[in-house]
Every structure is written in C-alpha cells, then in structure tokens.
Amino acid sequence: MTNRDIITRSDAHLMPTYARTPVAFVRGEGAHLWDADGKEYLDLFACLAVANLGHAPRAIADAINAQTGKLFHVSNLHYCEPQARLAELLCAHSFADQVFLCNSGAEANEAAIKLARRWGHAQGGTRHEIVSALGSFHGRTLATLTATGQEKVRVGYQPLPSGFRYVPYDDLAALDRALTDTTAALLLEPILGEGGVVVPSPDYLAGARRLCNERGVLLILDEIQVGMGRTGTLFAYEQSGITPDIMTLAKALASGIPIGATLARREIAVCFGPGTHGSTFGGNAVAAAAAVATLETMIAPDFLPGVRKRAAHFRAGLERIAARSPKVKDVRGVGFIQGLQLVESGAPVVAACLARGVLLNCTADTVLRFLPPLVISEAESDQALAILAEVLCA
Ligand code: PLP
Numbered sequence: 043m044t045n046r047d048i049i050t051r052s053d054a055h056l057m058p059t060y061a062r063t064p065v066a067f068v069r070g071e072g073a074h075l076w077d078a079d080g081k082e083y084l085d086l087f088a089c090l091a092v093a094n095l096g097h098a099p100r101a102i103a104d105a106i107n108a109q110t111g112k113l114f115h116v117s118n119l120h121y122c123e124p125q126a127r128l129a130e131l132l133c134a135h136s137f138a139d140q141v142f143l144c145n146s147g148a149e150a151n152e153a154a155i156k157l158a159r160r161w162g163h164a165q166g167g168t169r170h171e172i173v174s175a176l177g178s179f180h181g182r183t184l185a186t187l188t189a190t191g192q193e194k195v196r197v198g199y200q201p202l203p204s205g206f207r208y209v210p211y212d213d214l215a216a217l218d219r220a221l222t223d224t225t226a227a228l229l230l231e232p233i234l235g236e237g238g239v240v241v242p243s244p245d246y247l248a249g250a251r252r253l254c255n256e257r258g259v260l261l262i263l264d265e266i267q268v269g270m271g272r273t274g275t276l277f278a279y280e281q282s283g284i285t286p287d288i289m290t291l292a293k294a295l296a297s298g299i300p301i302g303a304t305l306a307r308r309e310i311a312v313c314f315g316p317g318t319h320g321s322t323f324g325g326n327a328v329a330a331a332a333a334v335a336t337l338e339t340m341i342a343p344d345f346l347p348g349v350r351k352r353a354a355h356f357r358a359g360l361e362r363i364a365a366r367s368p369k370v371k372d373v374r375g376v377g378f379i380q381g382l383q384l385v386e387s388g389a390p391v392v393a394a395c396l397a398r399g400v401l402l403n404c405t406a407d408t409v410l411r412f413l414p415p416l417v418i419s420e421a422e423s424d425q426a427l428a429i430l431a432e433v434l435c436a
Pocket of ligand 1: 146147148149151179180181182231235236264265266267292293
C-alpha cells in the first residue's frame with residue numbers, strides 16, 4: 043500500500059480522534075524512518091518519546107522474539123518471570139519498593155490517583171483531593187483528563203469526577219495555599235511536556251516536596267514523557283535532589299510495546315490489597331520482557347553518559363539556530379527533551395521540515411518540541427538541525 047492508500051483506508055474506518063500528519067511509516071532503524079512511498083526521514087520525535095532506543099532496536103527485538111517463542115501472556119492470577127525481573131529492576135534503580143504494571147500512561151496515572159485515594163482513606167478518610175498543575179497533561183481517562191490542567195481535553199465530558207484542583211505550575215506560593223488536610227496527593231510532571239516543554243525553577247520540585255512533607259501529602263511524579271533516560275538520567279527526579287512517593291512510567295519503558303507502571307514506596311503500595319485494582323494485560327509477558335531489555339540497555343555504564351553528551355551537542359545546535367533566527371524567542375529543555383519557543387505558530391515549520399525529511403513536533407501551538415531517539419548520533423543531529431536551520435533562518 044502507498045501512503046495515500048493507507049491514509050484513505052484509515053480515515054474511512056478509524057474514529058477521527060487524531061489530527062494526523064498525512065504520512066504512513068512502514069519501517070524504522072535507529073533514528074531513521076521510511077514511509078510507505080519509500081521516502082526516508084530523520085526522526086526528532088521518537089513516536090512522542092516512545093522510541094528512546096531508536097526504531098526496532100536489536101536487543102529489544104531479540105527479547106520480544108525470545109518471549110513470544112515461549113509464551114505470549116500469563117494471567118495476573120499467576121506469576122511470570124518477566125514481571126518479576128521488571129519489578130525488581132525498576133525498584134533497584136529508583137526510590138520505589140513496589141510496582142503496579144498496566145498498559146499505558148493514562149492507566150499508570152489512574153492507578154496512582156486510585157492508590158493515593160486508598161492511602162487517603164487509610165489516613166482516616168479526610169484526604170481525597172488530587173492537586174495538579176495548570177498546563178499539565180496526565181492522560182485521557184475520565185480521572186486523568188480531570189487531573190490534566192488543560193480545559194481543552196475536558197470539553198464535552200462533563201460531569202467530571204470530583205476531588206481535583208489546580209495550581210499554576212512552578213508557583214510554590216500557590217502550592218502553599220492549595221495543599222490542605224483534604225489533599226491526598228500532589229501530581230506533577232517534572233517538566234511540562236504537552237504543556238510546551240516548561241522547565242520549572244531549580245528549587246520547584248524540592249519546594250513541592252517540602253510542602254508535601256509539612257502537610258502530610260503524597261508527591262506523585264508523572265515521568266511518562268520525561269523518564270527512561272530522556273533528561274539524561276534514568277528518571278528526571280534524580281536531578282532535583284528529592285524522591286517522590288509515587289512515580290508513573292509508560293511510553294519508552296518497553297521501547298514501543300505497550301506498558302505502564304506505577305511505582306511506590308512500600309507503606310503506600312500496601313494500600314492496594316488483593317482485589318482493589320487490576321488489569322488483564324497489565325505486565326503482559328512480552329511487554330515486560332521488552333521493558334527488562336530496555337532497562338538493561340539503559341543501565342549499562344556507558345549509556346546515560348553517552349545520552350548526556352549527545353544531548354548537549356543537540357542543544358548547542360538549537361542554541362545556534364535560536365541565535366540566528368528571528369522566529370525563535372527561547373530555547374529550553376533538559377537532555378533530549380528540548381523546545382524552541384517561536385514567535386508564531388510552529389505548524390508551518392513542522393510541515394516544511396517534514397517535506398525535507400525531518401520529523402518533529404509542535405505543542406502548545408508555538409513550541410517546537412524535540413524528542414529525538416536517545417541514540418541519535420551527533421552527525422544525524424547535525425544533519426537534521428541543518429534542515430531546521432534552512433527553514434527557520436530563511
Ligand atoms: N502523562 C504524560 C506526561 C504524557 O505525556 C502522556 C502522554 O503523552 C500521558 C500521561 C498519557 O499517556 P498515554 O497516552 O500512554 O495514556
């Protein structure tokens with residue numbers, strides 16, 4: 043099938059929930075993608091922070107093939123080795139003691155919200171409210187779109203679940219006023235992703251942690267977009283000097299095989315007793331095997347230092363473009379989540395880059411968001427940024 047065939051047939055029978063760019067990808071390798079008409083692209087999007095190890099990475103494909111050759115799935119009423127190894131690895135490399143496995147980011151946040159509510163009830167019943175940030179994005183289930191601090195995702199879904207309130211992001215004074223003895227948890231992204239690559243002040247997460255401690259409130263960090271090496275450390279919170287009580291992961295956790303995870307300290311995790319939460323496919327054996335292989339790749343000694351070096355090179359390239367282009371107001375980001383704040387809508391830039399074989403994304407209308415595969419080489423970055431410069435500096 044050609045691009046046109048795939049697009050026509052998809053549009054006829056898939057519900058129109060996405061504003062899709064008219065291109066159909068059929069193959070990928072590292073930071074390269076090919077569409078159905080044979081055109082090659084350099085990828086600065088990584089399927090929205092999913093393909094952190096690049097497209098079709100060999101080690102993950104091998105782990106998936108080895109598992110599919112043995113068993114696809116094990117019911118959560120029984121045990122399976124990939125889940126055991128995944129939970130062990132996640133806990134060994136984070137603050138957490140226990141993990142709930144699910145299938146997506148929204149489900150991981152839904153579980154985090156439910157766990158915080160269960161914990162709140164266990165404190166005597168008054169703590170139930172979830173406080174989240176304006177501009178945040180946490181998913182599309184009813185609870186997670188309610189936690190999302192963007193009105194546009196809620197349109198037409200009322201009545202919404204109750205017990206949610208919002209604070210401006212990166213504003214400790216507002217947080218100080220919002221956390222009360224009815225608050226169960228504060229849910230925050232360490233960097234706003236969908237909200238426009240907003241990096242908070244260096245003391246924000248530590249200040250939020252301190253306020254949560256003072257008020258007896260749980261801190262949930264949503265690392266669905268910024269976890270798994272994206273910021274140059276395995277998890278973004280590692281750079282803030284604090285640990286959360288609960289953390290959510292998905293996207294890149296299994297390199298493109300659907301999975302989500304909610305991690306917590308033991309005294310909170312125990313609030314999920316048998317029968318309180320579950321998922322048929324949560325922690326599916328193939329997905330868990332892919333996640334184990336992904337984590338093993340990322341914790342190898344040279345991997346994250348290499349990411350930091352390549353990300354610094356990429357950032358320097360963006361700064362050179364920003365210095366030359368009248369269309370760019372600001373460069374911001376950490377590691378391989380970077381944004382260029384434009385003075386106008388970014389959609390024409392994305393389209394012009396796509397036509398020239400570079401895939402990137404625009405969010406919050408005026409922010410070009412860069413989420414390249416963490417394995418992109420410096421030469422590939424230079425090649426993609428030269429094309430971006432052609433478009434932005436013309
Ligand atoms: N949280 C954050 C920070 C996200 O970026 C996303 C997706 O973009 C989600 C949650 C929802 O994840 P999913 O689309 O896997 O449900």
